[in-house]
Structure formats: C-alpha cells, structure tokens
Amino acid sequence: MNVTQRIPESEMILNSRGAVYHLDVRPEELAHTIITVGDPDRVQQVSRHFDKVEATFQHREFVTHTGYIGSKRLSVVSTGIGTDNIDIVLNELDALVNIDFNDRTIKQDLTRLQIIRLGTSGALNENIPVDAFVVSSHGLGLDNLLPWYAFENTAEERALLNAFREQVSLQPGSCNPYLVTAAQSLASRFTTGYHAGITVTCPGFYAPQGRALRGRLSHPQLLEQLTAFHHQTDRITNFEMETAGIYGMGRVLDHDCLSISTIVANRIRQEFSKDAGAAIDRMITQSLEIISQL
Ligand SMILES: O=P(O)(O)O[C@H]1O[C@H](CO)[C@@H](O)[C@H]1O
Numbered sequence: 291m292n293v294t295q296r297i298p299e300s301e302m303i304l305n306s307r308g309a310v311y312h313l314d315v316r317p318e319e320l321a322h323t324i325i326t327v328g329d330p331d332r333v334q335q336v337s338r339h340f341d342k343v344e345a346t347f348q349h350r351e352f353v354t355h356t357g358y359i360g361s362k363r364l365s366v367v368s369t370g371i372g373t374d375n376i377d378i379v380l381n382e383l384d385a386l387v388n389i390d391f392n393d394r395t396i397k398q399d400l401t402r403l404q405i406i407r408l409g410t411s412g413a414l415n416e417n418i419p420v421d422a423f424v425v426s427s428h429g430l431g432l433d434n435l436l437p438w439y440a441f442e443n444t445a446e447e448r449a450l451l452n453a454f455r456e457q458v459s460l461q462p463g464s465c466n467p468y469l470v471t472a473a474q475s476l477a478s479r480f481t482t483g484y485h486a487g488i489t490v491t492c493p494g495f496y497a498p499q500g501r502a503l504r505g506r507l508s509h510p511q512l513l514e515q516l517t518a519f520h521h522q523t524d525r526i527t528n529f530e531m532e533t534a535g536i537y538g539m540g541r542v543l544d545h546d547c548l549s550i551s552t553i554v555a556n557r558i559r560q561e562f563s564k565d566a567g568a569a570i571d572r573m574i575t576q577s578l579e580i581i582s583q584l
C-alpha cells in the first residue's frame with residue numbers, strides 16, 4: 291500500500307476514545323515488548339509480577355495490562371482462543387505502532403515489536419512431560435489464516451513444509467498447511483529449562499487435535515503421523531491453537547515473535563497436569579526474568 295494513502299474509517303476502526311476497535315488501546319498505552327496469552331485471566335497472572343501497572347484495558351476477550359519490570363516497559367494482552375483472534379490482535383498491535391491514528395497513513399519509520407506468547411499446549415512427544423516448557427522453533431499451521439495473506443517462505447521453510455506434506459496425509463480440502471520460523475533473536479534467549487520443537491497450530495481442540503469424544507474423526511491417523519514426522523533434526527513437539535498464526539503475522543508485518551508453552555497434556559502418555567496453574571506460574575516467572583532483560 292502507498293504510505294501516503296489514507297486508511298478509511300471502515301478499515302482501521304477507532305472508538306470514541308481514539309483507541310483501536312477490538313483491543314481498546316491507544317498508541318501511547320502500548321509497550322513495544324508484548325506478551326500474549328490466550329486466557330484473559332492469565333493477563334493478571336503475568337502483570338502481578340510487574341513492579342508497576344500503568345494502565346489496564348478490557349474489551350470482549352481482549353484484556354491488556356501495561357506496566358514495568360524495573361525500567362522495562364511491557365504490555366500483556368489476551369488473545370482468546372484461535373488464529374481468527376490472532377488476525378485481530380496482531381493487526382491491531384501493528385496498527386498501534388505503525389499507523390498514524392491522526393492522519394490514518396502508514397508511518398515512514400516502522401517499529402518492529404517483540405511479541406512473546408506464554409501459552410498452554412499438548413505434547414506429542416512422550417519424552418516431554420506435563421508441566422515442562424516448550425519453545426516453538428516453528429509454527430506449522432493447519433488453520434486457514436495465513437493463506438489469506440501474501441508472505442514469503444525461506445528455502446529451509448519450504449523444504450520442511452514439503453517433508454510435512456509428504457509424510458502427513460491430510461484429506462484434500464481439509465487444510466492448506468503453512469510454516470513459519472520463530473525469531474532467532476528471541477529463541478536464542480530461551481534455551482536452558484525449555485524444550486524446543488515444531489508446534490502444530492490447529493483450528494480446534496478436539497478432532498483437529500485428534501481428540502475423539504463422540505464425533506467420529508476424519509483423520510484417525512493424525513497423532514501417529516505427527517509424532518513420526520522427521521526432517522533432518524526437526525521434530526514436532528506439541529499442539530495448540532495460536533502459534534503459527536502469530537509467527538505468520540509476524541512475518542507479514544515484520545515483527546519478532548516467539549511462542550512458549552507450558553505442556554498441560556501429554557497426548558502420547560495420555561496424561562494431564564495435576565496442577566496446570568502452578569506450572570503456568572513457573573513458566574511465567576522463569577520467562578519474565580528473560581523478557582525483562584530483552
Ligand atoms: O492457554 P492458551 O494460551 O489459551 O493456549 C491453549 O489453550 C487453548 C485451548 O484450551 C488454546 O488457546 C490453546 O492454544
């Protein structure tokens with residue numbers, strides 16, 4: 291888009307206090323290092339570690355707290371569940387820093403945000419126990435968000451995606467898998483105390499993650515094929531519902547993104563955490579120590 295072109299009121303919607311439509315946040319109310327969580331209640335679980343909370347906002351499932359740890363300004367934002375919400379949150383975070391809200395034009399000097407998800411997830415590797423933490427080396431999307439955007443894959447990403455297409459048989463028409471790598475500048479900071487691997491992002495919690503309650507599965511082989519997947523040293527570690535959308539929107543909009551998950555379920559061992567809340571707290575504490583030094 292031409293940077294001098296005015297973005298109409300119907301495309302970038304601002305509310306009566308001049309805040310972006312879904313998040314209800316104004317540009318000066320957002321930090322440039324942002325933690326995203328799915329669960330709105332987890333926002334407070336993160337911000338209670340802040341030395342000072344400067345302001346809080348809530349609209350629908352989107353809760354935002356902005357504050358400080360020492361001199362580091364941070365915002366924590368809930369996305370709710372799913373990559374349809376990631377489309378909203380990542381576009382609005384980007385608009386808050388890269389679009390001038392007064393004249394509705396794209397700024398000449400763009401800001402690159404650091405966006406770190408602190409989520410929950412199910413492990414697909416029997417050696418990654420419940421309550422462990424996983425850093426997503428890549429997000430592999432089985433949802434349909436990224437095919438709506440124009441974006442470029444690297445040669446390594448294309449090779450990994452081709453291997454996935456060859457090894458994992460998906461029903462024609464069920465999805466168009468995509469793959470995006472984590473920001474290395476962030477991933478390199480979260481190594482000790484974290485497992486690492488490919489995170490598969492699904493458009494649902496039950497059948498799209500191979501869970502059968504009463505509905506019959508169209509892909510009964512999914513778990514087995516994802517667990518067996520290998521390409522050079524890359525393996526699939528876990529399942530959740532936002533990471534690939536975040537990494538993909540980070541690629542589209544030029545932001546540095548990383549996703550970290552607490553493993554609450556191990557799908558191979560068929561176990562669920564006995565105290566997921568305590569494990570999530572440990573992920574938050576351990577990760578904030580690093581995030582506050584970024
Ligand atoms: O705990 P959060 O961050 O919401 O993440 C996971 O939990 C939800 C499903 O229970 C999905 O959003 C999934 O990605």
Ligand SMILES: O=c1cc[nH]c(=O)[nH]1
Nearest residue numbers: 410411412530531555
């Ligand atoms: O198994 C799980 C656990 C948390 N979140 C998911 O999406 N799947």
